[in-house]
Amino acid sequence: MNGAATIHWFRRDLRTSDHPALEAAAATGGVLGAFVGDPTLLAPAGPTRVAHLAASVRALDASIGGRLVVRVGRPEEVLVGLAGDVGARRVVATADFGPAGRARDERVARHLRARGIDLELLDAPYAVAPGTVRTTAGEPYRVFSAYRRAWAALDRGRAGPACAVDWLDAPGEDPSRLVDLAGSIRPDYFADLPDEPPATTPAGEVAAHAALEAFRARAERYGETRDRPALEGTSRLSPHLKVGAIHPRTVLDAVGGVAGAFVDEVAWREFYADVLYHDPASARAAWRGTARALRVDRDGRARERFVAWARGRTGYPLVDAGMRQLLTEGWMHNRVRMVCASFLVKHLHLDWRWGARWFLWRLVDGDLASNQHGWQWVAGTGTDAAPFFRVFNPVRQAERFDPEGRYVRRHVPELAHLEAPECLRPVGGLLAPGYPAPIVDLEVERREALARHAEARGRR
Numbered sequence: 448m449n450g451a452a453t454i455h456w457f458r459r460d461l462r463t464s465d466h467p468a469l470e471a472a473a474a475t476g477g478v479l480g481a482f483v484g485d486p487t488l489l490a491p492a493g494p495t496r497v498a499h500l501a502a503s504v505r506a507l508d509a510s511i512g513g514r515l516v517v518r519v520g521r522p523e524e525v526l527v528g529l530a531g532d533v534g535a536r537r538v539v540a541t542a543d544f545g546p547a548g549r550a551r552d553e554r555v556a557r558h559l560r561a562r563g564i565d566l567e568l569l570d571a572p573y574a575v576a577p578g579t580v581r582t583t584a585g586e587p588y589r590v591f592s593a594y595r596r597a598w599a600a601l602d603r604g605r606a607g608p609a610c611a612v613d614w615l616d617a618p619g620e621d622p623s624r625l626v627d628l629a630g631s632i633r634p635d636y637f638a639d640l641p642d643e644p645p646a647t648t649p650a651g652e653v654a655a656h657a658a659l660e661a662f663r664a665r666a667e668r669y670g671e672t673r674d675r676p677a678l679e680g681t682s683r684l685s686p687h688l689k690v691g692a693i694h695p696r697t698v699l700d701a702v703g704g705v706a707g708a709f710v711d712e713v714a715w716r717e718f719y720a721d722v723l724y725h726d727p728a729s730a731r732a733a734w735r736g737t738a739r740a741l742r743v744d745r746d747g748r749a750r751e752r753f754v755a756w757a758r759g760r761t762g763y764p765l766v767d768a769g770m771r772q773l774l775t776e777g778w779m780h781n782r783v784r785m786v787c788a789s790f791l792v793k794h795l796h797l798d799w800r801w802g803a804r805w806f807l808w809r810l811v812d813g814d815l816a817s818n819q820h821g822w823q824w825v826a827g828t829g830t831d832a833a834p835f836f837r838v839f840n841p842v843r844q845a846e847r848f849d850p851e852g853r854y855v856r857r858h859v860p861e862l863a864h865l866e867a868p869e870c871l872r873p874v875g876g877l878l879a880p881g882y883p884a885p886i887v888d889l890e891v892e893r894r895e896a897l898a899r900h901a902e903a904r905g906r907r
């Protein structure tokens with residue numbers, strides 16, 4: 448190809464197949480593939496996610512013969528520099544729909560336009576782009592089930608093939624530089640909680656497709672196994688979807704016909720991105736104003752409780768198992784995410800944003816839309832939220848979803864010698880040396896949560 452050079456600016460689309468934006472970039476000539484490490488976006492990101500990002504960038508680089516150009520700096524300046532290097536007048540990227548990404552893209556587009564360079568934003572990290580699914584009155588949906596129906600009726604497109612690209616080259620940096628940019632903005636209530644990333648998750652397009660293939664073999668059983676944290680019942684695709692090592696279109700094409708419950712979960716991801724798109728403030732504040740007034744604790748005892756929760760030392764085995772899985776694997780099973788989040792909000796009376804921030808810090812799949820709205824769902828302030836009085840009891844949840852205690856014993860070694868049901872319940876130090884006594888009483892705190900909820904409603 449001899450046409451003019453184009454820059455493909457990789458962001459949350461770190462792959463080369465089923466990639467409409469990359470295909471558009473490659474249609475007119477040689478492509479310079481660039482990844483920009485933006486310090487302002489990486490500073491508040493936790494080390495786990497950035498380590499996975501760096502590994503995914505490295506894998507992409509390897510897949511295109513080492514020709515991905517990684518540079519650190521403000522994207523507008525880096526891109527203008529690269530455009531100068533290869534004589535490009537066109538930058539193509541997959542559109543970003545998050546609040547920070549949109550603001551950045553508007554800024555970058557202005558900056559590039561002033562220098563005669565076009566920024567073209569195409570496709571989405573979703574099967575249906577946020578902002579697309581609307582009611583007949585043109586409004587966004589506020590309830591999942593209605594969104595889901597309208598979403599299913601839309602053409603989500605089919606997965607495309609791998610793109611043929613004539614890659615250009617320019618000098619760049621090693622992707623491990625990205626890791627140094629992570630985590631410099633750290634809230635003080637994290638105290639001395641660990642920062643080092645957990646064991647690495649396989650990264651890159653090949654790993655993402657391997658995870659999809661492995662899941663295909665068990666997808667038919669997803670409905671029965673997805674709520675059992677001891678089993679490998681779910682797809683573990685979330686870290687790959689986060690960085691775009693695989694597109695949800697590809698995933699839905701491969702298994703959508705087999706597992707209806709699985710399609711629902713992918714649709715939740717799309718719904719939350721849509722909700723955040725229409726209401727960017729919901730990343731930081733209650734989506735439903737009614738719940739804004741809920742009184743939360745912030746004193747010294749609250750901070751101690753937060754640290755005990757984050758370290759997996761609450762004395763409630765399922766909560767501790769989940770929080771330790773987060774520490775060691777950087778991932779947590781969805782059922783357990785709900786239980787741990789509920790415990791923080793309803794039994795510890797802490798601000799859901801404290802918990803959400805810790806999750807984002809540790810999760811390899813940490814995603815603003817899914818995380819903040821997952822938390823708001825639990826806290827009773829989000830879309831489709833269950834009534835506030837429905838408080839997850841972590842012991843009953845353990846008995847129901849981990850009846851043999853395999854998940855709990857796997858993650859809490861102090862309980863490994865106990866059989867179920869003993870290992871699912873708070874135990875004294877005599878039975879399990881080194882394991883903490885429960886930090887709160889479930890019934891006392893459940894009543895306290897309900898009282899605070901009634902108080903908040905009264906103040907409206």
Ligand SMILES: Cc1cc2nc3c(=O)[nH]c(=O)nc-3n(C[C@H](O)[C@H](O)[C@H](O)COP(=O)(O)OP(=O)(O)OC[C@H]3O[C@@H](n4cnc5c(N)ncnc54)[C@H](O)[C@@H]3O)c2cc1C
Binds near residue numbers: 673709714810813815
């Ligand atoms: C408090 C809380 C915080 C969460 N934080 C995140 C987060 O930061 N990032 C994230 O990707 N998911 C988050 N989730 C959703 C869910 O827990 C994870 O997506 C899921 O556990 C990932 O594992 P999997 O890929 O094996 O899921 P599977 O069950 O195989 O589901 C397939 C895909 O569907 C999507 N999905 C599944 N469940 C949900 C859900 N409830 N909401 C939105 N999307 C979903 C994910 O992209 C997932 O990879 C959170 C849920 C809760 C309750």
